[in-house]
Amino acid sequence: xxxxxxxxxxxxxxxxxxxxxxxxxxxxxxxxxxxxxxxxxxxxxxxxxxxxxxxxxxxxxxxxxxxxxxxxxxxxxxxxxxxxxxxxxxxxxxxxxxxxxxxxxxxxxxxxxxxxxxxxxxxxxxxxxxxxxxxxxxxxxxxxxxxxxxxxxxxxxxxxxxxxxxxxxxxxxxxxxxxxxxxxxxxxxxxxxxxxxxxxxxxxxxxxxxxxxxxxxxxxxxxxxxxxxxxxxxxxxxxxxxxxxxxxxxxxxxxxxxxxxxxxxxxxxxxxxxxxxxxxxxxxxxxxxxxxxxxxxxxxxxxxxxxxxxxxxxxxxxxxxxxxxxxxxxxxxxxxxxxxxxxxxxxxxxxxxxxxxxxxxxxxxxxxxxxxxxxxxxxxxxxxxxxxxxxxxxxxxxxxxxxxxxxxxxxxxxxxxxxxxxxxxxxxxxxxxxxxxxxxxxxxxxxxxxx
Amino acid sequence: xxxxxxxxxxxxxxxxxxxxxxxxxxxxxxxxxxxxxxxxxxxxxxxxxxxxxxxxxxxxxxxxxxxxxxxxxxxxxxxxxxxxxxxxxxxxxxxxxxxxxxxxxxxxxxxxxxxxxxxxxxxxxxxxxxxxxxxxxxxxxxxxxxxxxxxxxxxxxxxxxxxxxxxxxxxxxxxxxxxxxxxxxxxxxxxxxxxxxxxxxxxxxxxxxxxxxxxxxxxxxxxxxxxxxxxxxxxxxxxxxxxxxxxxxxxxxxxxxxxxxxxxxxxxxxxxxxxxxxxx
Ligand code: SF4
Numbered sequence: 001x002x003x004x005x006x007x008x009x010x011x012x013x014x015x016x017x018x019x020x021x022x023x024x025x026x027x028x029x030x031x032x033x034x035x036x037x038x039x040x041x042x043x044x045x046x047x048x049x050x051x052x053x054x055x056x057x058x059x060x061x062x063x064x065x066x067x068x069x070x071x072x073x074x075x076x077x078x079x080x081x082x083x084x085x086x087x088x089x090x091x092x093x094x095x096x097x098x099x100x101x102x103x104x105x106x107x108x109x110x111x112x113x114x115x116x117x118x119x120x121x122x123x124x125x126x127x128x129x130x131x132x133x134x135x136x137x138x139x140x141x142x143x144x145x146x147x148x149x150x151x152x153x154x155x156x157x158x159x160x161x162x163x164x165x166x167x168x169x170x171x172x173x174x175x176x177x178x179x180x181x182x183x184x185x186x187x188x189x190x191x192x193x194x195x196x197x198x199x200x201x202x203x204x205x206x207x208x209x210x211x212x213x214x215x216x217x218x219x220x221x222x223x224x225x226x227x228x229x230x231x232x233x234x235x236x237x238x239x240x241x242x243x244x245x246x247x248x249x250x251x252x253x254x255x256x257x258x259x260x261x262x263x264x265x266x267x268x269x270x271x272x273x274x275x276x277x278x279x280x281x282x283x284x285x286x287x288x289x290x291x292x293x294x295x296x297x298x299x300x301x302x303x304x305x306x307x308x309x310x311x312x313x314x315x316x317x318x319x320x321x322x323x324x325x326x327x328x329x330x331x332x333x334x335x336x337x338x339x340x341x342x343x344x345x346x347x348x349x350x351x352x353x354x355x356x357x358x359x360x361x362x363x364x365x366x367x368x369x370x371x372x373x374x375x376x377x378x379x380x381x382x383x384x385x386x387x388x389x390x391x392x393x394x395x396x397x398x399x400x401x402x403x404x405x406x407x408x409x410x411x412x413x414x415x416x417x418x419x420x421x422x423x424x425x426x427x428x429x430x431x432x433x434x435x436x437x438x439x440x441x442x443x444x445x446x447x448x449x450x451x
Numbered sequence: 452x453x454x455x456x457x458x459x460x461x462x463x464x465x466x467x468x469x470x471x472x473x474x475x476x477x478x479x480x481x482x483x484x485x486x487x488x489x490x491x492x493x494x495x496x497x498x499x500x501x502x503x504x505x506x507x508x509x510x511x512x513x514x515x516x517x518x519x520x521x522x523x524x525x526x527x528x529x530x531x532x533x534x535x536x537x538x539x540x541x542x543x544x545x546x547x548x549x550x551x552x553x554x555x556x557x558x559x560x561x562x563x564x565x566x567x568x569x570x571x572x573x574x575x576x577x578x579x580x581x582x583x584x585x586x587x588x589x590x591x592x593x594x595x596x597x598x599x600x601x602x603x604x605x606x607x608x609x610x611x612x613x614x615x616x617x618x619x620x621x622x623x624x625x626x627x628x629x630x631x632x633x634x635x636x637x638x639x640x641x642x643x644x645x646x647x648x649x650x651x652x653x654x655x656x657x658x659x660x661x662x663x664x665x666x667x668x669x670x671x672x673x674x675x676x677x678x679x680x681x682x683x684x685x686x687x688x689x690x691x692x693x694x695x696x697x698x699x700x701x702x703x704x705x706x707x708x709x710x711x712x713x714x715x716x717x718x719x720x721x722x723x724x725x726x727x728x729x730x731x
Contacts, residue, residue, distance in 0.1 A: 082641070082644050082645075082648070083637075083640075083641055083644075084641040084644060084645055116684065117684055118684075119683070119684065119685075121633075238728070238731060239725070239728030239729050239731070240454075240456075240728060240729050240730065240731050243454060243729055244455075244457045247455060248457070277690070277693070277694065277697070277717075277721055278721065278724060278725075280694060280697075280698070281697060281698070281701055281721050281722075281724065281725045281728075282725075282728070284697075284698045284701040284702065284725075285701055285705060285725065285729070288640075288701075288702055288705050288706075289705060300686050300687075300690075301684045301685045301686030301691070302685060302686030302687045302688075302690040302691035302694065303686070303690065303691075303694050304686075305675070305684075305685045305686070305691060306632060306675075306691065306694040306695050306698045307694075307698065309632050309633040309675075309695075309698075310632060310636075310698055310702060312633075313632065313633065313636050313637040313640070313702075314637060314640065314702070316637050318637070318641055348630070348634065348635045348638070351633070351634055351635075352634060352635075355634070355672065355673065355674050358674055359478075359672070359674070359677070439520055442520060442521075
């Protein structure tokens with residue numbers, strides 16, 4: 001169980017010196033308890049206290065890091081079963097698999113698509129983050145060559161090494177250098193050698209069980225051998241089995257603090273279906289239900305993009321609405337006679353409104369005002385969408401230089417603001433738009449600038 | 452929770468209804484339209500095609516044409532057409548109004564007088580018209596859909612109001628107002644999980660009601676379903692749109708959706724295959 005602020009306070013020196021950048025020890029203790037500050041920020045706590053606090057506040061699913069630098073990948077760190085309870089911390093990583101049994105052109109194609117299939121949405125760069133490299137036949141030479149190739153051709157990729165040969169694995173891990181790979185493939189049979197290799201390389205180890213119980217056994221042994229960073233696979237290769245194991249493992253770790261299952265999981269839809277669309281459906285299920293990493297056979301834009309959208313949506317923090325930047329957005333190539341609309345910067349509102357405008361092909365200027373992610377009505381009630389603020393924003397954005405007319409279309413829900421806005425924006429006509437975005441197309445098609 | 456059959460029974464698979472629109476949907480993207488190209492002008496033939504060719508287990512007849520902000524087709528005319536469709540098919544059917552409370556009351560009332568003893572599910576009953584439509588549905592013993600804006604408490608409140616009216620909650624489904632993948636699905640997802648949790652863990656009887664997700668119409672509005680093949684690295688248009696719809700369905704079923712309304716035959720098949728995989 002996490003410690004309370006008071007329990008943490010007892011372990012602090014109570015100097016109230018402020019070196020932790022928080023004025024008092026009590027305030028600092030509260031922040032640590034809430035997970036908003038790290039205990040390390042206080043230079044005066046004993047190592048012993050650090051360990052106690054660290055242990056107590058560690059999430060039930062261990063946080064495991066791969067790679068290096070800016071493109072590193074983090075998995076785990078989860079603390080709940082349902083995203084509405086708090087949030088999901090680290091999004092499921094999508095991986096593409098290449099194998100030593102594949103033709104060179106198939107490998108090249110996958111690496112190429114890995115690099116090019118990236119998408120920007122609400123300021124987030126969405127992409128697959130990992131490449132899994134599989135040793136198909138135990139040929140160490142071929143495996144090393146493929147690993148070297150991927151390392152060289154995909155410098156941003158985080159690496160999963162897949163081999164059951166500890167020797168091949170050790171060599172490959174060495175080649176990865178500081179781009180920490182996940183060493184996947186410790187089974188009951190090769191566990192000791194794999195644990196040694198993982199310790200030697202200082203990399204996370206992937207455990208592969210033949211079923212849930214078998215995995216728990218392997219995990220207990222690995223923990224006893226002193227390993228900390230692991231990723232687990234129960235071996236389930238049916239959708240029902242995989243879903244069940246994922247739910248059971250997450251629940252055991254979060255609810256019962258069952259340590260052997262307190263690690264991120266890895267799933268292999270690539271081994272579960274030959275149909276890329278069905279493979280994506282499996283990925284879709286386990287992304288929502290607890291896979292830390294999902295390995296796909298290939299990447300294609302038409303399938304990867306929807307999966308990435310799910311990843312983005314499910315792993316959004318429910319307590320922090322996604323926002324778009326305050327700006328003037330051009331839709332369908334507007335000119336000086338095109339309508340000017342304004343709304344809030346809650347990303348959902350933006351997507352729906354801009355989608356409707358785009359769909360009806362009317363060139364328009366869409367002003368997005370920073371409302372701290374609040375929806376139109378809430379923002380207005382909270383004083384973040386007042387007439388004065390809108391006036392300031394419109395001046396700053398420079399919309400007057402972009403259009404000849406002076407007519408602003410406001411959301412229908414803010415009809416009562418018309419008068420105030422006309423006072424704040426002399427020379428502008430305020431037009432009340434529809435309440436529902438769905439009625440925008442009809443509205444815009446009829447629209448003519450006020451004479 | 453859904454599909455956790457290792458610890459509890461899940462007696463019924465989620466049901467998927469295919470969407471039939473009562474007027475030629477000009478705005479549908481080509482990769483969707485082409486599967487219905489010979490029946491787009493004939494709702495009855497369309498419904499039959501869904502059932503016979505695409506193995507639809509249920510139909511949702513969407514009365515888009517009655518929208519006062521759109522075609523504004525006369526209620527009695529629309530009801531007559533709807534009755535023809537309903538009398539011509541033999542699978543569970545939902546009749547979904549245009550979303551204008553007054554107009555829907557008129558049309559659906561008219562409809563109930565035309566279909567005799569045949570049962571259809573009436574949708575949507577909202578805050579503004581649950582009294583009138585609820586009374587009609589009760590009188591003719593039709594099941595109904597209670598639609599509320601994406602919020603656990605609003606869903607509960609409407610169910611309480613319906614019960615006060617005398618409606619048996621056994622005849623009600625909750626429509627939590629769903630958002631598509633990329634368009635607010637995270638809100639839908641969590642509201643649905645919370646409704647399910649309240650119903651199952653806290654035994655909140657007012658929320659022990661199946662959830663219906665009218666997702667096809669949301670998904671196919673999305674820009675990503677309309678962008679041509681090859682644009683912005685997003686690959687083939689039809690496959691992309693199918694995946695948008697199928698993954699939206701996947702998320703909703705995982706979160707507790709029991710009846711889904713969908714459009715593309717391939718997306719329906721993928722969703723069914725997923726259910727079969729989870730319940731195998
Ligand atoms: S640095 Fe340590 S001792 Fe100083 S105020 Fe912060 S918690 Fe207290």
